[in-house]
Amino acid sequence: MSANCSWRSSCGRAVWRSSRSSSCSSRRPGAARPGRTDLASVPNGQAPVLPRTTRLFQGRVHAASITHIKPPSVRAAVPRRPAPEPEPSGAEPPLVATDRLRKTYRSGDLETEALRGVDLAIRQGERVAIMGPSGCGKTTLLNCLSGLEDPTSGTVRIQGTDLYALGDRERTRFRARMMGFVFQSFNLLPVLTAAENVELPLLVTGVRSRSAREQALEALRLVGLSERAEHTPAELSGGEQQRVAIARSLVHDPPIVWADEPTGNLDSENSQDIMALIERLNAETQKTFVIVTHDPDIAGRCHRTIRMASGQVVPEPVTPRAKGRARAAEAKR
Template sequence: MNTDRPLLVATGVRKVYRTGSVTVTALHDLDLVVRSGELVGVMGPSGSGKTTLLNCLSGLDDIDGGRVEIDGRDLFAMSDAARTEHRARTMGFVFQAFNLIPVFSAVENVELPLLLVGIRPHDARRRALAMLDRVGLTHRVEHRPSEMSGGEQQRVTIARALVGRPAVVWADEPTGNLDTVMADQVMDLLCELNRDESQTIVLVTHDSAIGARVPRLIRMRDGRLVDDLRQGPSGSRPVTDLSLG
């Protein structure tokens, strides 16, 4: 795994929610670096800012202060249209709710993001079939989501996230809707993709068993990073400086 080059550099990121006269700061001037090829878990209690962090770092939500660079490009210096296109071409997303199109087959769901960015249909289908094979679903390519188990649906979601060869995959509670056995299988797949293909993954989870499996674990509380640990067979050790990754 190549972790020498910073892929994500977030500096002083602040997110504020306003409802009438009530103001809530969800992220407090947060600094974070993620290097290419890392698998990073983000944990914390409900309301700690985990999903807000993911949404802000990926550009799904606007920020109220700071800077987010992905592969050297400042997300929030772009127009909304440019940021949307950049996200479609360089990022993949895996959500707890799968978000598959129910009337589409597995292969149609996976090829859709390629078609949306102008890949020729023949090439999109070929790449979608290859990615479904990579996640172990060759036998399910023509099945619709309702005909698959939860674990199989999440594998389709992972294939869809990866088919565009993204710089980073954002995974928000990817095992949250799965039983323990299926959750382990999905996590096995994510770890394998990270290890064998150096796929950069940032994963939000509330599950301590999932958090224990990632090489780097960030803990959040009240919109702040409170721990940043390297994990391995010999135990955990803190990252010296949260801002340096």
């Protein structure tokens, strides 16, 4: 049995017409046509019940079994993933960042994991202490952060530069430009004066002698040793020698200074003097200081402390002092 079936528009409304010629002639005036469904009267989202569906076969329309058909305008809703939250526009990228940093030492068949997947971030202008028991990986971490020792795996980025993607020469130049170093032992050449020790890194990199001396004297002024510029290390106290070492670390104006136990060879009074100097330099120059220490008093004078245990960073306990530092840092922002 064949039928004439089609979609039509009646007064701007979509309708489906399916009727036989016999039924079209017998309908009453004004009555709905048999087989006609008005989609405007169907509740939104529901499929109309049509008397018949149709199938095309060899170009002709044939009747088929009764069923439900969804109107073309009704589509199943497709779930979408929520859009990711945008990052804060005012946030600056960290000066130093690590990703799953690992360091393994091998001796024959023996392996020792000094660093076990360390992730951390240090921002410009921070004063950060690294603390932990002996053998926990503090110095190894400092060496890997500064490019002195290659990690087994993971990445270290300084101002966005992947430190270990650089070749040896490039890394050496990058380190000489971007980093200063202060160690527990002062590492001053005994035959040179304080000014000569401070200017030596500049001379090695090709800075002219006169310019190097001017910069060395300015660095000594920053640490309060202008009057001791022409003295040799033997003529200086331990605290003064460490001040010279700090001046040497600052003479080329690096954004970051690594300090490994800078007060380890000093008495309590000189240790506090050195930390007061570091605090002042940090505030005046906005350089980042990363300090490895065993002394909780030294760590307490830093903005925050990175605590290590068994080659991993562990959460810092929340203390009233830490809360106060966090509130002060937030207020400055």
